[in-house]
Amino acid sequence: MRLRTLTAIASIVTFGALAVPAANAQEGKLKIGAAVYGLNAEFMQLWANAAEKHPAVTSGKVDLTVFDGRYDALVQQDQFETMITQGYDAIVFVPIDVDAGATAVQLAHDAGIPVVGSNTRVNSDLLTAYVGSDDVKAGYMEAKTVLDKMGCQGDVVIIEGPIGQSSQVQRGEGNQKALAACPDVDVLEKQTANWSRAEAQNLMENWLTAHGSDIKGVIAQNDEMALGAIEAIKAAGLKVDDFAIAGVDGVTDALHAVKAGSMATILQDGAAQAQGAIDVAIKAVDPSYQPMSNVWQKYPDMAWDNGDKREYDVPWTPVTLDNVDALLSERQ
Structure with missing residues (x-):
């Protein structure tokens, strides 16, 4: 809860x-x-x-x-x-x-x-x-988790934090570091959802409409946005298991989602x-x-x-x- x-x-x-x-x-x-x-x-x-x-x-x-x-x-x-x-x-x-x-x-x-x-x-x-905590490291860890699950095959979307906040900047650096090791993976969309679950859900709904099954991974720079993406996937009648999804923070709902196998996350203490x-x-x-x-x-x-x-x-x-x-x- x-x-x-x-x-x-x-x-x-x-x-x-x-x-x-x-x-x-x-x-x-x-x-x-x-x-x-x-x-x-x-x-x-x-x-x-x-x-x-x-x-x-x-x-x-x-x-x-x-x-x-x-x-x-x-x-x-x-x-x-x-x-x-x-x-x-x-x-x-x-x-x-x-x-x-x-x-x-x-x-x-x-x-x-x-x-x-x-x-x-x-x-x-x-x-x-x-x-x-080192947000570059967190951005790398979450993106690598997504890319490893994808086997560096397929394309991803990135849901960013508030533009100009250090976590958004540094986690973005870490995301790019991980992506550099998977040159065949394209970033189809990258946009802020301001740490918001609701904003992320709206973004993901639009991206699913635009790109459909081309999206294989979701790199969300915090858990709330990862959870919003999951809600959008469910609302579209798609299987969450078909996507590699990761966030950052270890909020309560994300911990439950890890237990359910829906996403990965990293605890920020x-x-x-x-x-x-x-x-x-x-x-x-x-x-x-x-x-x-x-x-x-x-x-x-x-x-x-x-x-x-x-x-x-x-x-x-x-x-x-x-x-x-x-x-x-x-x-x-």
Whole structure:
């Protein structure tokens, strides 16, 4: 069952509607904002949920406010200006646009507020650090899975994320790297569906009408769009098994689809990204801080190194029939 609502979020702040928790006034409590690109889909809901469950938040050391950027770079910039005005101690940033987000980072830097990137990247060297996963690798892994199933024979379509977001750019690079090894495979269509299941379903319906059985593979840059493509295939009366389909993220419906044999996916550990970024943000404000989340034990190769690194790479986990039940049990 898809996660429809964000639970355990103390404050969701949207453009035009600001909420300042009264607890912020408590002396000694750090005030951290998490500016995420949008909360409509499950992955970022899981990310935000994990952020609110960080031990520093639940113990009262940190007052965390999650800002819903509504998939709009200007909204995110306005939210940065609000956090600067209200004297936030640090910001965790998940930008919608790799270039436009740099202005927001500059504003915070000029105000002396450290910014830690997470999940998606921004073209700025002013970030304190970045805690996320290698999207080029993910794009390569998902495309190779599709191409391997096809035996490098037949043609594919690519459903992209929002144009200009780092995940779209970098997963696209990875897609092309995998495709280069299969020169006989043509890309019949490539278009954004903005991480949306509904938009992807509409795209796939149109592409099936235009290309029919020529489409053998679907490379979707996230799970929601892969699932939309599956719905379109079913609605057209075609067999999902006749297509090689892959996405990225490991959202709940995608895990169930892996069990059903409908698609492949790679788990992006948004919880580790969120909690790791909060640890790094606290350390940027409090030099004596020791990490409180279990991310560093879960991924021992991602060393804490006193919180001083500029890059923390959260590993990808391919979803298989061997691990899918365990991953689903974590969602309960």
